[in-house]
Amino acid sequence: MAKRGGYPGGMMPGNMNNLMKQAQRMQRQMEESQKAMETREFTATAGGNAISITMTGKREVKNVTINPEVVDPEDVEDLQDLIMACMNDILTQIEDANNEAVNNMTGGMNFGGLNF
Secondary structure, three states: OOOOOOOHHHOOOHHHHHHHHHHHHHHHHHHHHHHHHHHOEEEEEEOOOOEEEEEEOOOOEEEEEEOHHHOOOOOHHHHHHHHHHHHHHHHHHHHHHHHHHHHHHHOOOOOOOOOO
């Protein structure tokens, strides 16, 4: 009677072994890339440099600069809009950098939502 499943001697065929090694290498690369991304800094400005925000790839705000000329107690909404635009820009930069890192590792192949 034929034995079902498994590989003779419990060893994986050469191609499967190579595939496992590639997957482990890719995992190490992703971990290294994630560590590098966490320390990388991104800066965005809004309102002609009226507002500047610096954030790490880990999404921690490192610095906020607001030109005093844009601080108008009678018009807080404009200041809020500038901050929101700046934050959205910086978050987009981080997302784009994450996507670029994943694409570089996977050769552009889609693995269903791999990101950092």
